[in-house]
Amino acid sequence: MEEGLFSKTALITAYIRAYHAAHDTPKIFDDFMAHRLVTAEEWRSLGLDVPESIPEAEDPAVCRGRPAALTWWIKVIAGSIIARARYIEDALDQAVRQKKIEQYVILGAGLDTFALRRPEMLERLRVFEIDHPATQAFKRRRLAEANIELPGNLRFIPLDFAAESLSEALKGSHYDPGTPAFFSWPGVTFYLKRKDVMAVFGDVADLAQKGSRIVFDYLDEGFFAPDNPHYSVQLVLENVRLAGEPMLTGFAPPKLAAELAQLGLIIREDLCAAQVETNFLMGQTRGYHAGLYTHFAQAEVE
Numbered sequence: 572m573e574e575g576l577f578s579k580t581a582l583i584t585a586y587i588r589a590y591h592a593a594h595d596t597p598k599i600f601d602d603f604m605a606h607r608l609v610t611a612e613e614w615r616s617l618g619l620d621v622p623e624s625i626p627e628a629e630d631p632a633v634c635r636g637r638p639a640a641l642t643w644w645i646k647v648i649a650g651s652i653i654a655r656a657r658y659i660e661d662a663l664d665q666a667v668r669q670k671k672i673e674q675y676v677i678l679g680a681g682l683d684t685f686a687l688r689r690p691e692m693l694e695r696l697r698v699f700e701i702d703h704p705a706t707q708a709f710k711r712r713r714l715a716e717a718n719i720e721l722p723g724n725l726r727f728i729p730l731d732f733a734a735e736s737l738s739e740a741l742k743g744s745h746y747d748p749g750t751p752a753f754f755s756w757p758g759v760t761f762y763l764k765r766k767d768v769m770a771v772f773g774d775v776a777d778l779a780q781k782g783s784r785i786v787f788d789y790l791d792e793g794f795f796a797p798d799n800p801h802y803s804v805q806l807v808l809e810n811v812r813l814a815g816e817p818m819l820t821g822f823a824p825p826k827l828a829a830e831l832a833q834l835g836l837i838i839r840e841d842l843c844a845a846q847v848e849t850n851f852l853m854g855q856t857r858g859y860h861a862g863l864y865t866h867f868a869q870a871e872v873e
């Protein structure tokens with residue numbers, strides 16, 4: 572991310588969740604608070620105009636021209652964002668039911684609204700939102716402008732994953748390393764250098780109690796292959812770079828699992844795009860899809 576600038580992609584993902592909550596039936600994920608963090612002007616200017624701009628499925632392999640590739644890109648970004656939000660909160664609900672989880676750490680939280688939408692969960696969970704200082708300051712301004720009252724159990728921790736240590740930041744907070752925690756890390760790994768991603772995983776493995784979980788998404792390394800044939804991928808890479816948030820890193824699933832195991836994190840689930848579609852995107856009528864290179868994964872601290 573560019574020095575001092577908040578994450579535009581965080582605003583766009585919030586807009587997509589807000590759009591889905593306002594317009595789509597059935598709802599894959601009902602983020603009924605997200606619209607309060609998006610201004611009317613942004614609502615107009617971001618306007619993906621999803622109904623018109625998403626005609627029925629087009630094979631990404633044949634998206635050679637810019638309009639087709641853009642259409643595919645919007646479908647895939649929206650589908651992946653909505654599905655991963657659902658995946659994460661389903662996993663959190665399950666972890667809370669099965670284990671004595673008392674703390675939830677949202678890494679790269681952006682404009683996440685969990686703490687505002689789920690008061691019943693805030694009665695039993697301490698929630699820590701960790702994000703780049705510029706994005707977190709932007710979010711806090713938005714929360715204040717929208718007159719949203721913050722729950723007492725929510726803590727904000729500004730942190731640059733590329734420059735600071737997650738474990739040091741958590742050690743200096745109300746986080747309790749003596750009880751299991753649930754971590755989520757949505758929409759961030761691909762924006763970091765590989766060494767910074769692995770440092771965060773290492774910190775989670777070192778700090779979090781045995782049985783703690785981290786749920787995250789990542790891209791298969793094929794996304795970044797210089798000979799990737801999909802024009803839509805080139806468009807995504809070009810656009811995020813222009814927005815000051817270049818995508819940098821993907822992983823080969825078996826190698827990632829092996830490297831995480833060495834750190835003490837055991838992959839319990841790793842869904843590829845086809846499984847994400849089957850589990851979360853069937854039955855919707857908007858034409859949303861999971862990105863071909865998308866993975867949703869969960870790892871447990873050994």
Ligand SMILES: C[S@@+](CC[C@H](N)C(=O)[O-])C[C@H]1O[C@@H](n2cnc3c(N)ncnc32)[C@H](O)[C@@H]1O
Nearest residue numbers: 578580581584679680681703706731732733758
């Ligand atoms: C695509 S947004 C995702 C936001 C949110 N997780 C969501 O799903 O809506 C990317 C997030 O990664 C965060 N991020 C990117 N680089 C970062 C860094 N070096 N340190 C901390 N956060 C970073 C941004 O601030 C932003 O909140």
